[in-house]
Amino acid sequence: MVIGVTMVSVSPGKEKPVYSELKAMKNVRDVYHVFGEFDFVVIIEASSLSELNKTVDTIREIEGVIKTSTVIGAEI
Structure with missing residues (x-):
């Protein structure tokens, strides 16, 4: 799972x-x-980095x- 935050x-x-x-x-979990x-701040949750990029x-x-x-x- 990959999480991205897009402004x-x-x-x-x-x-x-x-x-x-x-x-x-699809893949957009929250929009603020x-x-x-x-x-807007958009929270994206995707199965891969490629899917997040798309x-x-x-x-x-x-x-x-x-x-x-x-x-x-x-994760750290």
Whole structure:
């Protein structure tokens, strides 16, 4: 299991449609609306790093998404 946290910036006025698409995506466990440089924090849980990357790629294709930044969790 791979856990990723992706921060997402969206175009002004696109928050609601992007939020709806994010919530409906496979592998997306939680979506938080935040204030600051990014609009959303998305928690992704995937079976592999490849699957997590595909999920992030799909997020980037959503109309209104401007940029993303992802960190991947690891056990220590």
